Amino acid sequence: MDYDVVVAGGSVAGLLCAREIAARGHKVLVIEEDYEIGTPEHCGGVVSIPAMDDLGIIPIRATLDNKIRSAKLIAPSGKSFTLDARPQQVIVLDRREFDKQIAHQAQVKGAEIQVKTSLREITKQGVRTSEGEITCKIIVDARGVTSLVQKDRTGILQSAQYEVFADWIDKERIEVYLDQEKYPGYFAWVIPTRRDEAKVGVAGRGINSADALEEFLGKKGKHSTIRKIFAPIWVKGPIKEFVSGNMVTIGDAAGQAKPTTAGGIYTSGMGGIYAGEAISEFLESNDTSRLGAYQEKWAAKFGKEFENMLLARSLLERLDNQSIDSICQSVTPKMLDEISAEGSFDFHTTSVAKMLGVRGSAKAIQAILGNELRRLFS
Ligand SMILES: Cc1cc2nc3c(=O)[nH]c(=O)nc-3n(C[C@H](O)[C@H](O)[C@H](O)COP(=O)(O)OP(=O)(O)OC[C@H]3O[C@@H](n4cnc5c(N)ncnc54)[C@H](O)[C@@H]3O)c2cc1C
Incomplete structure (x- = not known):
C-alpha cells in the first residue's frame, strides 16, 4: 500500500x-487502533461555537448534546460564584458522534480510514502497522497523550470521569470544584449532557482519581453510574518540535491541549488543520521548509495564550485552600459581569488574571505571586 501521508490516530x-x-487532492x-471512531470516548466535550467555526464544523443534531448557560465555581469552603456563560457560546458535544462527523468530512474529501489498525514502528519506507507495512512520504503522529507518556511523564495528571444519572444535575450549568488538598493542581467537574445526566470527573497531581471521584459523588448525593x-x-504545554524529518506531531501528542483545563478539542484540532495545510504545501512543492510553517502558524495563534496559561497554572498550583476561598469571597458581581461580557472561553487567561488580581482580597497572594501576576496582566 502506498500513500502520501499516513496519520496514526483517528480522533x-x-x-x-x-x-x-485529502481536500488538496493528496x-x-x-x-x-480502536475498533470504532469516537469510541471509547474520553472527553467532557465542552467547546465554544466560535471554536467550532474555526474547525469548520457545524454540529449536527447527533453531535450536539447540550447548551450551557452558566458556570459555577465552588471554593473549598463551599463559597461559590456563578458566571453567565451565554456570551461565550459554550456547548457540550457527544464526542462519539463528533469524531464520526469529522471522519465523514474527511472521507467525503477523499481520505481513507482504517480502524483496528495500530502504528507499531516507523520504517525507512513508511510505517509498520498491526495489519502490515505501508509506504508513505509523511507520517503524522496524532496518537494523543499516549505519545507523550513515552517522552515525559511530568506533565501528566490522571483523570477519572463517570457518566451518571442524578436529579441534582442542573442541565444548563457546568460546575467546577477547586480544592488543592483533594485535587491538587486541578479540579472536580460536573458537565451536564442532558436532563438528569452528566459527565462528572476529577483529576489532580498524585491522587487516586477513582477514589477521589467516588468520594466526590458520594457527597453530591444519590446517583447511578x-x-x-x-x-x-x-x-x-506544547512540545519543542512539532516536525522532525518526515514525522509531524499534532494534537495532544504535541502537547496542544490547554495547560489550564486540558481542553484540546479546539487547540489540538487547529493543530491538525495547520499541519494538514503545511503537509499539502510540502507535497506540492517538495520543499521541506514548508512543513515548518505549521508550527509557526500554531504558535502565532496560541503561543502567547499557552505561555500565559502555563503561568496561570504555576500560580494556581501554589495557592492553598485558604487563598482560593479568599479569592472566591472577593469576586464582585461587577467583575463577573465584565468577565462574562469580555472574556473568551478559548483565550481565558485575561479572566483568570482578573480574578487572581482581585483588589483587597488577595493581598497575601499578591505578595507571594506579585511579579508573575504582573506578567500575566501585561
Ligand atoms: C476526562 C477528559 C475530559 C476532557 N474534556 C474536554 C473538554 O471538555 N473539552 C475539550 O476541549 N477537551 C477535553 N479533553 C481533551 C480532549 O479530549 C483532547 O484534547 C482531544 O481529544 C485531543 O485530540 P487528539 O486527536 O489530539 O487525541 P485523542 O483524542 O487522544 O486521540 C488519539 C487517538 O489515537 C489513537 N491511537 C493511540 N495510539 C495509537 C496507535 N499506536 N495507532 C493508531 N492509533 C492510535 C487513539 O485510539 C485515539 O483515537 C478531555 C480529556 C479528558 C481525558
Whole structure:
C-alpha cells in the first residue's frame, strides 16, 4: 500500500489533518487502533461555537448534546460564584458522534480510514502497522497523550470521569470544584449532557482519581453510574518540535491541549488543520521548509495564550485552600459581569488574571505571586 501521508490516530486532530490533506487532492490514510471512531470516548466535550467555526464544523443534531448557560465555581469552603456563560457560546458535544462527523468530512474529501489498525514502528519506507507495512512520504503522529507518556511523564495528571444519572444535575450549568488538598493542581467537574445526566470527573497531581471521584459523588448525593473512564491529561504545554524529518506531531501528542483545563478539542484540532495545510504545501512543492510553517502558524495563534496559561497554572498550583476561598469571597458581581461580557472561553487567561488580581482580597497572594501576576496582566 502506498500513500502520501499516513496519520496514526483517528480522533479530532488526526481526522482534521486528513480532511485538509485529502481536500488538496493528496492520498492520505488514517489508522485508528480502536475498533470504532469516537469510541471509547474520553472527553467532557465542552467547546465554544466560535471554536467550532474555526474547525469548520457545524454540529449536527447527533453531535450536539447540550447548551450551557452558566458556570459555577465552588471554593473549598463551599463559597461559590456563578458566571453567565451565554456570551461565550459554550456547548457540550457527544464526542462519539463528533469524531464520526469529522471522519465523514474527511472521507467525503477523499481520505481513507482504517480502524483496528495500530502504528507499531516507523520504517525507512513508511510505517509498520498491526495489519502490515505501508509506504508513505509523511507520517503524522496524532496518537494523543499516549505519545507523550513515552517522552515525559511530568506533565501528566490522571483523570477519572463517570457518566451518571442524578436529579441534582442542573442541565444548563457546568460546575467546577477547586480544592488543592483533594485535587491538587486541578479540579472536580460536573458537565451536564442532558436532563438528569452528566459527565462528572476529577483529576489532580498524585491522587487516586477513582477514589477521589467516588468520594466526590458520594457527597453530591444519590446517583447511578452508567459509564466509567480513566484517562491521562497533559498540562505542560506544547512540545519543542512539532516536525522532525518526515514525522509531524499534532494534537495532544504535541502537547496542544490547554495547560489550564486540558481542553484540546479546539487547540489540538487547529493543530491538525495547520499541519494538514503545511503537509499539502510540502507535497506540492517538495520543499521541506514548508512543513515548518505549521508550527509557526500554531504558535502565532496560541503561543502567547499557552505561555500565559502555563503561568496561570504555576500560580494556581501554589495557592492553598485558604487563598482560593479568599479569592472566591472577593469576586464582585461587577467583575463577573465584565468577565462574562469580555472574556473568551478559548483565550481565558485575561479572566483568570482578573480574578487572581482581585483588589483587597488577595493581598497575601499578591505578595507571594506579585511579579508573575504582573506578567500575566501585561
Ligand atoms: C476526562 C477528559 C475530559 C476532557 N474534556 C474536554 C473538554 O471538555 N473539552 C475539550 O476541549 N477537551 C477535553 N479533553 C481533551 C480532549 O479530549 C483532547 O484534547 C482531544 O481529544 C485531543 O485530540 P487528539 O486527536 O489530539 O487525541 P485523542 O483524542 O487522544 O486521540 C488519539 C487517538 O489515537 C489513537 N491511537 C493511540 N495510539 C495509537 C496507535 N499506536 N495507532 C493508531 N492509533 C492510535 C487513539 O485510539 C485515539 O483515537 C478531555 C480529556 C479528558 C481525558
